[in-house]
Amino acid sequence: MDNITMVSTPAHTLRKNRTAGFAPGTLALAISGALMASVATADETSIALDKLKIEESLTPDTNPYAVPGAPYLADRVSDPRRTRSLAETPQTITVLTAAEISDSGRSDLREILDGQPGITLGTGENGNAFGDRYIIRGHEARSDIFIDGLRDPGMTVRESFAVEQVEISKGPSSSFAGRGTTGGAVNSATKRASTEYDFTKLSAGIGTDNYHRLTLDTNQVIDYDTALRANILHAQEDVPERSPADRERIGAALSLSHQFTDQLEITADYYHFEGTDSPDLGTYIDRSSGKVVRNIPAYVQDEDFLESQVDTFTVRMGYEINPQTRIVNLTRYGTTDNGYITTGARGTTAYSTMTDATNDTNGYTSASLSTHQGWQEVEYFANQLNLLTTQEIGGLDHELVIGAEYSHQSVLNGVYNTSSSGSANCFTVGRSGVGESYCITDADGNTVAGVNHLMQRDITRGDADSDWNVETLSLSLMDTVDLTDRWTLFGGIRHDYYDYKTTANFDPDGRSGPLPRAPHDFTDKGGYWNGHIGASYDITPRANIYASFSTATNLNGGESDVGTSCGYGGICVDASDPQLGDPERTQSWELGTKWRLQDDRLLATAALFRITKNDVMEQPTGDSYSTEGSLNTGKNRVEGIELGLAGNLTERLSVQAGLAVMNAEVLESVNADNVGKTLANFADRSASLLLKYQATPAFALGGSATYESARYTGQPDTAANEDLGVPEYTVFDAFASYQVNRDLKFRLNVGNLFNKDYYLAAYRSGSFTYIGDKRNAQLTMEYSF
Numbered sequence: 001m002d003n004i005t006m007v008s009t010p011a012h013t014l015r016k017n018r019t020a021g022f023a024p025g026t027l028a029l030a031i032s033g034a035l036m037a038s039v040a041t042a043d044e045t046s047i048a049l050d051k052l053k054i055e056e057s058l059t060p061d062t063n064p065y066a067v068p069g070a071p072y073l074a075d076r077v078s079d080p081r082r083t084r085s086l087a088e089t090p091q092t093i094t095v096l097t098a099a100e101i102s103d104s105g106r107s108d109l110r111e112i113l114d115g116q117p118g119i120t121l122g123t124g125e126n127g128n129a130f131g132d133r134y135i136i137r138g139h140e141a142r143s144d145i146f147i148d149g150l151r152d153p154g155m156t157v158r159e160s161f162a163v164e165q166v167e168i169s170k171g172p173s174s175s176f177a178g179r180g181t182t183g184g185a186v187n188s189a190t191k192r193a194s195t196e197y198d199f200t201k202l203s204a205g206i207g208t209d210n211y212h213r214l215t216l217d218t219n220q221v222i223d224y225d226t227a228l229r230a231n232i233l234h235a236q237e238d239v240p241e242r243s244p245a246d247r248e249r250i251g252a253a254l255s256l257s258h259q260f261t262d263q264l265e266i267t268a269d270y271y272h273f274e275g276t277d278s279p280d281l282g283t284y285i286d287r288s289s290g291k292v293v294r295n296i297p298a299y300v301q302d303e304d305f306l307e308s309q310v311d312t313f314t315v316r317m318g319y320e321i322n323p324q325t326r327i328v329n330l331t332r333y334g335t336t337d338n339g340y341i342t343t344g345a346r347g348t349t350a351y352s353t354m355t356d357a358t359n360d361t362n363g364y365t366s367a368s369l370s371t372h373q374g375w376q377e378v379e380y381f382a383n384q385l386n387l388l389t390t391q392e393i394g395g396l397d398h399e400l401v402i403g404a405e406y407s408h409q410s411v412l413n414g415v416y417n418t419s420s421s422g423s424a425n426c427f428t429v430g431r432s433g434v435g436e437s438y439c440i441t442d443a444d445g446n447t448v449a450g451v452n453h454l455m456q457r458d459i460t461r462g463d464a465d466s467d468w469n470v471e472t473l474s475l476s477l478m479d480t481v482d483l484t485d486r487w488t489l490f491g492g493i494r495h496d497y498y499d500y501k502t503t504a505n506f507d508p509d510g511r512s513g514p515l516p517r518a519p520h521d522f523t524d525k526g527g528y529w530n531g532h533i534g535a536s537y538d539i540t541p542r543a544n545i546y547a548s549f550s551t552a553t554n555l556n557g558g559e560s561d562v563g564t565s566c567g568y569g570g571i572c573v574d575a576s577d578p579q580l581g582d583p584e585r586t587q588s589w590e591l592g593t594k595w596r597l598q599d600d601r602l603l604a605t606a607a608l609f610r611i612t613k614n615d616v617m618e619q620p621t622g623d624s625y626s627t628e629g630s631l632n633t634g635k636n637r638v639e640g641i642e643l644g645l646a647g648n649l650t651e652r653l654s655v656q657a658g659l660a661v662m663n664a665e666v667l668e669s670v671n672a673d674n675v676g677k678t679l680a681n682f683a684d685r686s687a688s689l690l691l692k693y694q695a696t697p698a699f700a701l702g703g704s705a706t707y708e709s710a711r712y713t714g715q716p717d718t719a720a721n722e723d724l725g726v727p728e729y730t731v732f733d734a735f736a737s738y739q740v741n742r743d744l745k746f747r748l749n750v751g752n753l754f755n756k757d758y759y760l761a762a763y764r765s766g767s768f769t770y771i772g773d774k775r776n777a778q779l780t781m782e783y784s785f
Contacts, residue, residue, distance in 0.1 A: 063097050063164050065189065070601040071099035072656045072690070073647035077167045078189035079149045080328050081176060081386060083399045083480050087594050090490055090534035090546035092170040092607045092642055100656050101160055103692060103735055104704060105749030105778060107213070107235070107249075109145075109158035110134075112166055113186065114760060115688050115706045117660035118642055119168070121761045122681040122716070123768045133761075137170060137611055138638040138664045138682045139183030139586075140569060140716040143559055146177065146187040148314065153409045154336040154378035155561045156308040157275035161215050161233040162253035164189045170642065171588045171609060172552035174530035175492040178405070178474055182552045182586045182613060183638075192267055192316075193229035193257040195221050200785050207749075207778030210246075211237040225259040240752075240774040242298040244452055245280035249273070263321070269314040277306040281344045282759070284367065285713075285724050285766030292726060292759055292769055297447040299345055299369060299440045303457045306340040325389040336378035341416060341459060344370045346767045350426040350439045357427040357434040366439040368428050369455060373416040376561065382407040396481050401492075403476040411560035414464040422456035466504040466563030470555070473497045486538040490548070493531040500524040500555060502571060504563040506578060506627055522564075522571050524580045528553045542596040547589075554584040556617060556631075564627035567619035567715045572629035581631035586613045602647035602655075610639040612667075616717050620670045635668035636679060636717065652694040654702075659687045666719045677722065680714025681761060685728075692735075701736040703753070713764045724766045729758035731772065745782040751775065 067073045074095035076085045086093055094116060106112045113119050113134055122133035122140075134141045145152045152158075160166070166188050173181040200218040205211065213235035221227050233251035238244070251274070257267040283296040312334035319327045350366040351357035387402040424436035425448060438454040441447055448454070478492035506520035534548030557580060559569030566572035573579060592607030616634030619626070640662030649655050664679040678684070686709065692702035709728045712720035732754055737747040752775045760770040 063099070064194075065095075065165055066097050066099070067601055067647065070647045070654070072097055072654045072692070073601060073603055074165055074167075077187070078164070079167075079176070079187065080388060081149075081401045081403065081478060083388070083401065084488075084490075087542075087596050087603055088488070088536065088544070090536050090548040090592070091550075091590065092592065092605065092609070092644070094168040094170070094644060094658065095646070096166040096168075096656070098164055100690060101163070101166070103702060103737075103747075104690060105733065105735060105751060107160050109160065109166070109186075109188070112160060113168070115704070116168060117658035117686040117688055118170060118662070120681055120683045120686070120708065120711055121770070123761045123763045123770060133681075134186065135681050135716075136168070136183035136186075137609070137640075137660075137662065138636075138679045139611070139613065140559075141181070141183055141186065142561075144173075144177065144181045144183075144185045146185060147312070148190055148316075148330065149187060150314075150330060150332050150382045150384060151178070151380075151407065151409075152334075153380050153560060154338065154376060154411055156310055156336050156338050156378075157249075157273075157277075157306075158188070159233065159249055159251055159273060159275070160188070161249075161251055162191050162231040162271065164191050170607075171548075171590055171611065172530075172532075172550045172586050174496075174552040175476060175478070175494040175532045175550065178472065178494070178496050179498070179558060180552065180554055182554060182584075183611065190253065190269065190271070191217070191229060191231055191255065192269070193227040193255040194219055195225065195227045195257065195259065197221070201782060202785075203780060203782045205778050205780035207237070208776050209238040209240045209243070211776070211778055213237075213778070213780070227257050229255040229257075237776075239280050239298075240776040242280045242300075242771065242774075244278055244302075245298055245300045246278050248276045250276075263319055265318045267316040269312075269316070271310065271312045271314075273308070273310040275306070275308040278304050279306040279340065279342050280771070281342055281372075281768045282771040283769045284345055284347050285726075285762055285769055286347055287724065287766055290723050290725070292762075293347065293367075294757060296345065296367065297440055297451055299343060299367075299451055301343045301369075301455050301457070302453055303455075303459060304341055304343055306342065307338065309337045311335050324391070325387070328386045328388065330382075330384045332380075332382050334378075334380050337376070338378070339375040339416070341371065341373045341418065341457065343455070344372055344767055345440060346370060346765075348428050348437075348439070350428055350437070350443075352426065352443065354427050354434055357429055360429075362443075364443040365445075366426065366441045368426070369438040369440065371418055371420075371455070371457065373418060375414045375416065375461065377412040377414075378410070378560075380407065380409040396483065399480040401476070401478040403474070403478070403494075405474040405476075406472070408471045409469070409560070411468040412464050413466045413468070413561060413563060415462040417460045417462040418457045420455045420457050422454050425454065466502060468502045468504075468557075468560045468563070469500070470558075471499040488536045488538075490534040490536070491532065493529065495527055495529050496553075497527040498525065498555065500557070500580075502557055502563070504571065504627075506564060520578070522557060522573070522578070522580060524555070524557075528583060539593075542600070543593070545591075545593045547591050550588050550590075552586040552588075554586075556580040556583065565625045566617065566627055566629035567625070567718075569716055571627055572617040572619065572631065573627055574629075574631060578627075581617070582615055584613060584615050584617065584632070586611060588612070598648050598650075602645070602649065605642075605644040607642050608640075609642070610637065612637045613717070618670050618718070619715065630670040633668065633670040634666070634717065636664065636666050638662055638664045638679070638682075640684075654692040654694075656690040657688065661685050669719065671719075674719035677719035678712065680716065680718055680720040680764070681711055682720065683708045683711050685709040698739045699737070701734075703732060703734040706731050706733075711761065713762045713766060715764055721764065724762065724764075726759040726762050726769060729756060729772070731756050731758055743784045747780045747782070748777070749780070750777045 205213040216232040231253040345367040349363040426439035476494035532550035536546035557571035562570035615632035690704040712725035755775040758772040762769040
């Protein structure tokens with residue numbers, strides 16, 4: 001017999017598999033016996049056999065949503081309301097599997113999303129370091145982050161150690177996600193306990209810049225119906241070439257699953273995370289030249305910190321009423337505590353003496369330091385109930401999803417009181433005239449001595465300055481139906497009733513301040529409808545074209561972290577009549593096609609889209625932190641094309657790639673000069689490519705490239721300041737892995753392979769220009785037992 005391909009055995013032992021009919025040893029003997037019998041038969045009868053190909057079994061910790069044998073391709077998303085596979089869903093959805101995230105070497109959600117087309121980062125405004133800000137297809141998405149389909153409120157550091165896959169939905173998604181989601185939404189699917197396997201995987205990494213990372217993922221079957229899974233994390237590193245700026249992550253995720261009956265399964269999860277950084281706000285843009293200042297010293301101060309602590313409890317319940325109908329319920333309670341003191345640097349003319357500053361003589365170019373601070377307490381409760389049923393109506397099978405969701409979210413924002421006891425080393429001219437300051441370079445351009453110890457702040461926790469609350473009750477209905485063998489219709493509608501209240505300082509002539517100064521209750525109650533409708537046509541059994549229309553709604557003051565700062569998504573009112581006005585509304589059209597190739601192990605997608613946002617709140621006075629604004633006067637549009645490719649190009653070559661070419665335009669504005677301009681923090685071209693080549697059964701190598709075009713500064717949903725921006729960049733990463741044996745594997749990651757200087761985003765004034773990580777390397781050992 002010839003043309004028989006043998007494939008390695010699974011790396012782990014099957015503990016329990018309710019669908020398996022044979023133990024692994026029995027199966028191996030059966031295969032061996034069959035092969036020996038085939039040889040004997042071939043000798044006697046000379047029968048030519050077809051090629052026998054035995055696929056490698058899935059490992060126990062394999063992503064349950066992924067396509068077997070295609071580590072970079074997900075078959076579906078984790079949300080049960082998406083009743084069809086990704087290839088059949090009429091929307092651009094990018095899924096990043098755990099295998100891809102691991103190979104890329106990226107771990108924080110911010111790093112992961114920054115490498116995706118159509119997504120850019122904004123700065124935490126005014127140094128708001130809560131603030132990884134995500135901008136999807138040109139629109140603010142910092143509050144559109146979800147965990148297992150439930151909104152994750154607050155501004156916090158998010159890590160991937162307990163994540164199965166990251167799902168990025170492009171375009172308005174309010175029928176699934178509720179308020180916001182103008183440009184899209186990001187959902188992380190977490191790892192859950194399974195009664196199928198026992199396994200333990202230990203991962204330990206070391207690297208440059210004092211990097212170390214230790215994770216443990218273990219699933220233990222307690223009995224036939226019960227399993228416990230635990231994920232543990234500790235990681236720390238200096239920011240490459242920006243020490244003493246550093247990052248530390250500690251986490252634990254526990255999942256307990258129990259099958260009470262054949263119909264009822266309940267899973268309880270607990271998630272704890274602590275992120276502790278000495279944050280680096282980067283460099284700044286020289287306002288006279290419009291260029292980013294390079295080679296700025298690392299000026300983080302000794303007392304700087306960014307801290308996040310997250311605790312959430314989630315209970316999932318699945319109940320099968322009959323083979324056509326099941327109930328899925330999620331209940332979650334969570335708290336998050338965030339706080340930060342950060343130091344910013346701003347280009348200035350510095351003087352050695354007050355006399356020089358007063359007379360504007362002997363000035364030299366430097367950068368002066370400033371303090372930015374805040375704290376946040378988040379508490380929330382949510383319950384989501386979905387009834388999924390397939391019913392014959394009018395002679396057609398309808399896949400119905402009937403949903404109800406209740407949530408109550410509270411975010412208390414406050415300030416720290418700081419005073420600096422360090423000796424000033426320069427004088428600068430500011431709004432209040434000449435004053436003492438802290439400069440990071442001297443008159444000769446040299447970094448000053450003790451640059452990280454200049455300010456020596458005393459810090460105490462101060463008062464709250466906004467108390468943000470929203471209670472929401474939502475009802476939804478979705479339907480998917482095959483009209484013919486080729487035509488499929490999708491539709492959904494959702495109504496959200498909300499009760500909104502924020503207590504914050506209201507002073508049209510001033511800025512937000514602590515509550516004791518002038519608290520005011522801003523309240524709003526009401527409801528709004530959103531929906532989506534789409535249709536797809538199967539060109540072939542593995543290719544389709546589709547068209548879809550969807551809507552979204554944003555509440556005035558819907559961003560929980562900015563209080564009454566009208567210019568940043570906070571409360572925006574007419575000073576003479578402090579009413580919240582109408583919500584902002586968005587409509588989106590998308591025309592696309594999806595192709596399953598390579599025996600369904602490669603998915604190619606293409607989409608044309610247009611997103612139009614109406615009734616935009618605007619802040620025309622020049623004071624972005626004021627409550628006073630112009631209600632529902634703006635309108636903008638983003639349109640473009642996005643291409644995607646995920647899966648196996650060949651049996652040895654895996655890919656995840658994307659390209660977005662977009663155009664943004666302000667169509668209407670209270671400020672006529674803004675009409676026709678692009679949007680702030682918007683890249684009209686972006687692309688990513690991740691390739692992995694399995695050179696031998698043991699050795700694999702790969703790399704990635706990330707490209708973003710130039711982006712310009714400004715406030716969310718406003719015209720960009722095209723005089724200030726960050727240049728385009730392309731960054732290359734590389735990795736290689738070696739499977740020593742079935743249990744032991746090593747992986748080497750090199751980030752920013754060519755040590756490129758690049759910048760992620762800039763604050764509207766040009767300050768806080770985030771610096772991309774310089775070259776770094778990590779070696780990781782993975783051991784399974």
